[in-house]
Amino acid sequence: MARVVSQTKSAAVNPLKSSQPLGAAFAFLGVDGAIPLLHGSQGCTSFALALLARHFNEAIPLQTTAMNEAAIIVGGADRLEEAILSLKARTRPRLIGICTTASVEARDEDVVGDVENIKRRRAIELVGTEVVVANTPDFDGAIEEGWSKAVTAVIEATARPDKQYRNPRKIAILPGWNLTVADIEHLRETAVSFGLDPVILPDVSGALDGSIPEEWMPITNGGTKLQEIRDLGATMQCIAIGEHMRRPAEALQRLTGVPYVLFRSLTGLENVDRFIRVLAAMSRKQTPLNVRRNRMQLQDAMLDGHSHMAGKKIAIASEPDQLFQLSNFFAAMGAEIAAAVTTTGTSKALEMVPAKTVKVGDLSDLESLAAMADLIVTHSHGREAARRLGVPLMRVGFPMFDRFGSQHKLTVLYRGTRDVIFDFANIIQANHPPNPGPLDSTDRRESQ
Amino acid sequence: MSSLNAKNKDAFHALASERSGSKGPKARRRNCARPMAPGTAVGGCAFDGAKVALQPITDVAHLIHGPLACEGNSWDNRGAASSGPTLWRTSFTTDLTEIDIVMGHSERRLFKAIREIKDGYAPAAIFVYSTCVTAMIGDDIDVVCKRATDEFALPVVPVNAPGFVGSKNLGNKLAGEALLKHVIGTVEPDEPGLCDINILGEFNLSGEFWQVKPLLHRLGIRVRACIPGDARYLQVASAHRSRAAMTVCSTAFVTLARKMQERWDIPFFEGSFYGISGTSEALRRIADLLVKKGADPSLLHRTEILVAEEEEKVWKRLEAYRPRLEGKRVLLNTGGVKSWSVVHALMEIGMEIVGTSVKKSTLEDRERVKQTLKEENLLFESMSPRELFSLLLERKADIMLSGGRTQYIALKAKLPWLDINQERHHAYAGYEGIVQLARQIDLAIHNPVWPQVREPAPWEPALVVEKRAKREA
Numbered sequence: 001m002a003r004v005v006s007q008t009k010s011a012a013v014n015p016l017k018s019s020q021p022l023g024a025a026f027a028f029l030g031v032d033g034a035i036p037l038l039h040g041s042q043g044c045t046s047f048a049l050a051l052l053a054r055h056f057n058e059a060i061p062l063q064t065t066a067m068n069e070a071a072i073i074v075g076g077a078d079r080l081e082e083a084i085l086s087l088k089a090r091t092r093p094r095l096i097g098i099c100t101t102a103s104v105e106a107r108d109e110d111v112v113g114d115v116e117n118i119k120r121r122r123a124i125e126l127v128g129t130e131v132v133v134a135n136t137p138d139f140d141g142a143i144e145e146g147w148s149k150a151v152t153a154v155i156e157a158t159a160r161p162d163k164q165y166r167n168p169r170k171i172a173i174l175p176g177w178n179l180t181v182a183d184i185e186h187l188r189e190t191a192v193s194f195g196l197d198p199v200i201l202p203d204v205s206g207a208l209d210g211s212i213p214e215e216w217m218p219i220t221n222g223g224t225k226l227q228e229i230r231d232l233g234a235t236m237q238c239i240a241i242g243e244h245m246r247r248p249a250e251a252l253q254r255l256t257g258v259p260y261v262l263f264r265s266l267t268g269l270e271n272v273d274r275f276i277r278v279l280a281a282m283s284r285k286q287t288p289l290n291v292r293r294n295r296m297q298l299q300d301a302m303l304d305g306h307s308h309m310a311g312k313k314i315a316i317a318s319e320p321d322q323l324f325q326l327s328n329f330f331a332a333m334g335a336e337i338a339a340a341v342t343t344t345g346t347s348k349a350l351e352m353v354p355a356k357t358v359k360v361g362d363l364s365d366l367e368s369l370a371a372m373a374d375l376i377v378t379h380s381h382g383r384e385a386a387r388r389l390g391v392p393l394m395r396v397g398f399p400m401f402d403r404f405g406s407q408h409k410l411t412v413l414y415r416g417t418r419d420v421i422f423d424f425a426n427i428i429q430a431n432h433p434p435n436p437g438p439l440d441s442t443d444r445r446e447s448q
Numbered sequence: 449m450s451s452l453n454a455k456n457k458d459a460f461h462a463l464a465s466e467r468s469g470s471k472g473p474k475a476r477r478r479n480c481a482r483p484m485a486p487g488t489a490v491g492g493c494a495f496d497g498a499k500v501a502l503q504p505i506t507d508v509a510h511l512i513h514g515p516l517a518c519e520g521n522s523w524d525n526r527g528a529a530s531s532g533p534t535l536w537r538t539s540f541t542t543d544l545t546e547i548d549i550v551m552g553h554s555e556r557r558l559f560k561a562i563r564e565i566k567d568g569y570a571p572a573a574i575f576v577y578s579t580c581v582t583a584m585i586g587d588d589i590d591v592v593c594k595r596a597t598d599e600f601a602l603p604v605v606p607v608n609a610p611g612f613v614g615s616k617n618l619g620n621k622l623a624g625e626a627l628l629k630h631v632i633g634t635v636e637p638d639e640p641g642l643c644d645i646n647i648l649g650e651f652n653l654s655g656e657f658w659q660v661k662p663l664l665h666r667l668g669i670r671v672r673a674c675i676p677g678d679a680r681y682l683q684v685a686s687a688h689r690s691r692a693a694m695t696v697c698s699t700a701f702v703t704l705a706r707k708m709q710e711r712w713d714i715p716f717f718e719g720s721f722y723g724i725s726g727t728s729e730a731l732r733r734i735a736d737l738l739v740k741k742g743a744d745p746s747l748l749h750r751t752e753i754l755v756a757e758e759e760e761k762v763w764k765r766l767e768a769y770r771p772r773l774e775g776k777r778v779l780l781n782t783g784g785v786k787s788w789s790v791v792h793a794l795m796e797i798g799m800e801i802v803g804t805s806v807k808k809s810t811l812e813d814r815e816r817v818k819q820t821l822k823e824e825n826l827l828f829e830s831m832s833p834r835e836l837f838s839l840l841l842e843r844k845a846d847i848m849l850s851g852g853r854t855q856y857i858a859l860k861a862k863l864p865w866l867d868i869n870q871e872r873h874h875a876y877a878g879y880e881g882i883v884q885l886a887r888q889i890d891l892a893i894h895n896p897v898w899p900q901v902r903e904p905a906p907w908e909p910a911l912v913v914e915k916r917a918k919r920e921a
Contacts, residue, residue, distance in 0.1 A: 010542065010564055011540050011561035012519075012520075012539075017520050017543075041612045042489050042492065042493040042611065042615070043496045046492040050525060051521050054852065057856075059833065063488075065486040067612050072580065079486040082487060084487070087487045090487075102514070103584065106581045138515035139546050139548075139549060139581070140546050142516075212862070218832070384524075
């Protein structure tokens with residue numbers, strides 16, 4: 001069990017975190033016809049927008065209430081109302097997902113109450129548009145928690161209470177923020193191959209998958225349909241992926257009675273085996289041929305790759321659930337987690353990270369712990385540290401702004417695990433060649 | 449907050465009162481401090497503007513005092529180049545938590561953070577930026593910085609530009625105010641010279657100022673301070689001993705230039721290093737100002753020789769691109785200095801401008817672009833993505849030049865696009881730069897992907913294909 005060590009410095013140096021409202025906005029982007037609205041100063045949105053656009057290489061629909069000096073003094077309710085009505089009139093979204101920021105939260109504004117008032121007063125103008133609030137101050141949490149709060153808020157605001165007809169084929173899947181577009185598509189295909197009908201929330205495989213609509217779209221284009229979210233109570237079972245998805249899964253259960261099963265990670269043979277068993281049990285079907293084949297390919301990759309990875313020292317920094325997911329995978333391939341750094345110390349997943357300690361900190365903490373590592377695993381901001389230390393970098397998570405195709409990388413189930421092994425082993429091989437060096441290396445050996 | 453208000457007004461005052469124009473001072477001030485409407489706002493905040501304007505000062509530790517998002521979501525996103533120190537690329541923030549805010553620990557935390565940075569990174573100075581939350585809860589960064597300056601014998605400079613006070617543009621100006629109040633004039637240079645100049649509002653993106661600096665060197669002109677691109681703290685602190693100045697991005701630092709003129713009698717002009725005649729003009733005016741301030745008059749003659757030589761060379765190099773670019777239609781969606789300077793540069797090589805945005809442009813910028821284009825309806829204010837998308841199609845642009853934020857508007861319309869804002873990978877300044885710009889536009893427009901991505905899918909019925917062809921025609 002890992003011991004969680006909290007931050008002692010007064011300044012964060014090279015932050016690992018991206019903010020909580022960004023995480024919430026990210027989740028809202030997985031709902032069809034949505035637009036996230038950050039309630040705060042203009043910069044909050046501008047920064048989040050630029051970072052999301054750099055990561056996805058896509059246009060990102062995101063708006064701001066543009067709090068000004070007066071709003072900071074007298075409160076932002078008027079600007080919130082103006083923003084909601086303006087967005088409704090201009091873009092006709094089906095969902096406006098409000099993410100609060102540090103400025104309104106530090107004022108202790110009752111944004112939920114404000115939105116209720118606005119909805120009541122402007123009921124006619126807002127017909128056809130859901131308005132949902134996630135309380136996501138920047139001074140707390142990070143992407144993971146923002147994501148989880150937004151999904152919870154959507155469920156609580158729209159899912160209909162229980163006593164519905166339950167469709168035995170229908171299941172709900174609540175993926176964590178660390179699943180890519182490719183992961184979600186793969187999850188859906190796998191569930192469908194068992195004859196199941198999955199509703200995935202949020203489903204970022206719509207707006208953020210690189211499709212090209214004919215017209216300019218000011219709102220998300222693709223993702224979970226609102227009607228599907230309303231009908232989540234008609235599913236037989238909910239599958240939550242990642243500890244941070246426990247909160248929305250519990251909200252769903254509370255509202256609709258749909259039971260949930262939680263998978264902390266879908267990467268690694270054992271985790272996937274358990275998942276496949278659950279799908280087989282729910283569908284009462286034999287495991288399809290393609291899934292069986294994928295499992296064999298994974299086993300083969302494990303056999304081929306393990307020797308390059310055994311004993312390698314990994315320094316990893318990420319949000320708690322992704323840290324858990326990847327560090328367990330590395331440990332299962334025989335590598336050693338030499339350093340683990342994360343963004344917030346509250347997640348239960350951290351205790352299960354296979355390292356002596358997990359440090360709540362920033363990339364400078366990672367840098368000071370990673371000097372002797374064989375591999376640094378973190379997002380693109382780790383590039384400078386990796387360069388300074390001369391240790392190769394495996395990019396994971398968010399943001400990844402200096403590599404293409406992060407969304408189309410597969411990281412879950414048998415095939416995803418196989419791909420991660422390939423990635424991992426190739427980086428290790430490129431830096432520690434498995435074959436003997438050139439012949440003149442004997443001279444060097446003698447001289448040493 | 450009232451003092452901040454007064455400062456904001458002051459930052460714009462110079463703009464509003466100087467120079468007569470057809471519009472009154474009020475209208476012109478509105479020009480700069482455009483209100484931000486909820487639900488339709490675009491662009492950064494004042495904090496963003498302040499940080500952008502100062503961060504390329506390379507040996508300074510830039511410490512952002514606030515909750516995580518302000519710095520965590522925005523660091524490492526601009527490509528200003530440094531010829532030496534890399535400290536400015538390390539990100540520092542107090543990353544305030546709920547406890548800090550509720551318990552009122554934030555000022556103490558800031559002070560400790562300053563100490564940690566001083567001990568751990570030995571910066572030439574520390575710049576401390578306030579943000580919405582810390583300004584709102586009343587943290588007095590001026591006092592903390594003053595105390596830290598005294599205690600650590602290190603310049604610790606407060607930059608008061610919390611996001612809610614206004615736009616990015618205002619933030620730029622507040623950054624200038626911070627320099628004026630706390631930095632410029634605090635150090636006397638060892639050997640002031642008759643040919644020392646300041647360049648203000650040049651960011652050295654992708655190292656582009658290094659394409660201009662050698663030209664100045666050849667004329668014996670020394671750049672005492674280029675603010676902020678590739679600057680050192682000491683250069684900025686001694687900038688008041690320069691003999692003349694040029695503002696490149698006037699939006700950012702024209703007020704600073706004006707106040708330096710008032711205070712230290714440093715004459716300045718607004719110019720640009722984009723385009724051939726733009727660069728030549730800038731060199732001439734620098735020489736002219738220096739001679740007026742007492743430099744050897746032969747400088748004028750030497751400048752003419754250099755300009756003639758360089759222009760001849762560059763026109764020869766551009767010949768390869770001219771036939772490929774002549775008559776191609778460009779839509780520019782950028783701001784400030786680029787709204788007119790790049791327009792001018794592109795027209796020089798024979799391209800047609802079908803529109804240019806004048807967001808974030810000063811009044812002078814606008815006047816210049818009007819004079820260059822001679823058609824007022826080609827100018828537009830900032831637009832919603834949908835409007836921009838339609839404009840691209842309506843005006844049949846062959847390429848859009850803009851920043852990363854709007855790139856997908858062109859790319860999703862399956863149109864060529866080139867980055868000319870802060871994230872670009874190529875240097876477009878000086879004589880060298882215009883050749884690079886022509887080359888990059890040529891590569892973008894004539895890339896073989898365009899016909900491929902516009903090809904209809906094999907399953908699309910002929911009718912749809914025809915309809916689209918008609919719309920695109």
